[in-house]
Amino acid sequence: MSLAPYLAQSSGNGGSRQSQHSIMDLKADVTVNCLYQDQLRKMYAQEWNLAEGVVLKKTRNNYVCAPPQLREIPNGFFDMVGQLNVSVGLF
Numbered sequence: 001m002s003l004a005p006y007l008a009q010s011s012g013n014g015g016s017r018q019s020q021h022s023i024m025d026l027k028a029d030v031t032v033n034c035l036y037q038d039q040l041r042k043m044y045a046q047e048w049n050l051a052e053g054v055v056l057k058k059t060r061n062n063y064v065c066a067p068p069q070l071r072e073i074p075n076g077f078f079d080m081v082g083q084l085n086v087s088v089g090l091f
Contacts, residue, residue, distance in 0.1 A: 036066035055081040
């Protein structure tokens with residue numbers, strides 16, 4: 001995971017807001033990856049099964065997931081979490 005998009009320097013009033021969103025994006029990415037690694041370590045999920053993972057709500061209709069392939073499965077776990085409008089989902 002590259003940190004380059006999160007380390008953009010802020011300039012002016014809009015830059016501060018952009019910097020704050022970048023920090024929140026980084027926090028969400030770290031959180032979802034940490035939860036997914038915990039799932040794998042405790043054997044609650046299998047790494048080869050791309051339908052299992054973690055989905056975390058960042059903002060309204062804006063979710064982040066691990067593994068990233070969860071997003072690509074039509075009517076899968078990622079879509080169901082969005083429809084239920086929950087904060088976090090583990091499967």
